[in-house]
Amino acid sequence: MTSLLWKNRIQTVVAPFVTVRPEEIPTLLYACASFFFLLSAYFMVIPLRDEAAISLGTDTLPLLFLASLLATLIAAPICSHLLSQSSLSKSKALLLLYRFFGLSLVFFFILYAGESSPFINLTTQGSKLKTGLWVSCTLRASFYIWIALLNLFTTSALWACLADIMTSEAASRLFGLVGAGATLGQFVGSISAVFLTRFGPSLLLLAALFMEFGAQCALRIGSAGVTFDAVTLSSSQDSTRNVEEAVQTTQSLWQLVCNKALSMLEGLQLTLASSYLLRICCFLWLTAIVSSFFYFERANVVAQVEADPLHRRVLLAKINSFIAVFVFFGQLTLTGRLLMHCGVTVALCASPAVAAFNMMAINMSPTAWVVALSEAARKVTTYVLTRPGREVLFTVITQAEKYKAKVFIDTFIQRLGDAVAAGMYEILGFLIPMGPSTIAICALPAKLQ
Numbered sequence: 001m002t003s004l005l006w007k008n009r010i011q012t013v014v015a016p017f018v019t020v021r022p023e024e025i026p027t028l029l030y031a032c033a034s035f036f037f038l039l040s041a042y043f044m045v046i047p048l049r050d051e052a053a054i055s056l057g058t059d060t061l062p063l064l065f066l067a068s069l070l071a072t073l074i075a076a077p078i079c080s081h082l083l084s085q086s087s088l089s090k091s092k093a094l095l096l097l098y099r100f101f102g103l104s105l106v107f108f109f110i111l112y113a114g115e116s117s118p119f120i121n122l123t124t125q126g127s128k129l130k131t132g133l134w135v136s137c138t139l140r141a142s143f144y145i146w147i148a149l150l151n152l153f154t155t156s157a158l159w160a161c162l163a164d165i166m167t168s169e170a171a172s173r174l175f176g177l178v179g180a181g182a183t184l185g186q187f188v189g190s191i192s193a194v195f196l197t198r199f200g201p202s203l204l205l206l207a208a209l210f211m212e213f214g215a216q217c218a219l220r221i222g223s224a225g226v227t228f229d230a231v232t233l234s235s236s237q238d239s240t241r242n243v244e245e246a247v248q249t250t251q252s253l254w255q256l257v258c259n260k261a262l263s264m265l266e267g268l269q270l271t272l273a274s275s276y277l278l279r280i281c282c283f284l285w286l287t288a289i290v291s292s293f294f295y296f297e298r299a300n301v302v303a304q305v306e307a308d309p310l311h312r313r314v315l316l317a318k319i320n321s322f323i324a325v326f327v328f329f330g331q332l333t334l335t336g337r338l339l340m341h342c343g344v345t346v347a348l349c350a351s352p353a354v355a356a357f358n359m360m361a362i363n364m365s366p367t368a369w370v371v372a373l374s375e376a377a378r379k380v381t382t383y384v385l386t387r388p389g390r391e392v393l394f395t396v397i398t399q400a401e402k403y404k405a406k407v408f409i410d411t412f413i414q415r416l417g418d419a420v421a422a423g424m425y426e427i428l429g430f431l432i433p434m435g436p437s438t439i440a441i442c443a444l445p446a447k448l449q
Helices: 002-014 022-055 058-083 090-113 134-165 168-195 197-221 229-233 235-248 253-261 263-272 275-305 309-341 344-364 368-396 399-431 434-448
Strands: none
Touching: 022 058, 022 090, 022 134, 022 168, 022 197, 022 275, 022 309, 058 090, 058 134, 058 263, 058 275, 058 399, 090 134, 090 197, 134 168, 134 197, 134 368, 134 399, 168 197, 168 309, 168 368, 197 309, 263 275, 263 399, 275 309, 275 344, 275 368, 275 399, 309 344, 309 368, 344 368
């Protein structure tokens, strides 16, 4: 009786924003809570990560992007193998994955605590970099790459889990509200970073705690009593897959190691075999290129405006907080309605259209205010419409594609786009203001598909 009462109350609260059935409420709440804690943890540390990159010099950003691609190539097979284990439920696999990343944040806190001056501005040290500060450079570069991996794998794995248990219809209704939980986490994490910046790397401990909270919520997604049609439809596929993987457990240790090494190739094979997935790859790849150019431009602006590392962290956190407010209310009031009435195609087209206009604006007036407003408009459009619409695309594919091909697409393809953007950024040089707009306009026809 009590359970029915609180379900009815929650249904009444969310009814003005989205249609939710009573049996969907537990899973929806745990999904929102998990995204809230994960994104809170990420945005607590992202100013520290971005400031670390700027302190190394904005000219090192392309190299950091290339290094992130190589790290993704190594980590993606391991993540795919973990999520596709028959001996582990998907929620248990998420728990282990998030707990691992949470412990890694504690490890980086210990490394930062061992530094004599964690707020040092490496770009001002000149020749000392070659002799006395190589440890600090290595730490900051490693931290930047690792946080990029954390964001990619934690969010991609959770979206894959939700796409697995929801039908396309349910995803269109509910993914906007789930995204609102993530955006609220972005806001809380960014605000925490603003007011707790003086504590520096100590924020890593709070972020690790939030990662554990997110892991516990993810664990309960699978035990929330979901009755989505997708579960029934895929039950026979689950049984077949479990039998096949049970046979594989009799293989030798060497064969299992080889299987882990080939997980990335399996994701690639599944992707190449599907024209549907290849189109998603093109969409994500072109989007990643445009996003990377925006990131480079923002880093250059922040480096020019603020020379002090502490002030840079505050500025970056304030920008993230400002964006989160608009994204949150947009996801609550617009995402579900637009996806249901306008369709996924409109949602996917929104981001490249806004990106093209943004690039034209930057070409005409490449000032700090224009860059900041363009970044805000791009992110609001992406997280209110395009990202939820993109995740809906994965609700109609097989489980093997969800847990192998999707992880491959969300990680490797995105990092490949970042790497291409990094190379173009270096090659084009003084043509950078023209580069992003040209890429955005060229990407528009591909994304319309």
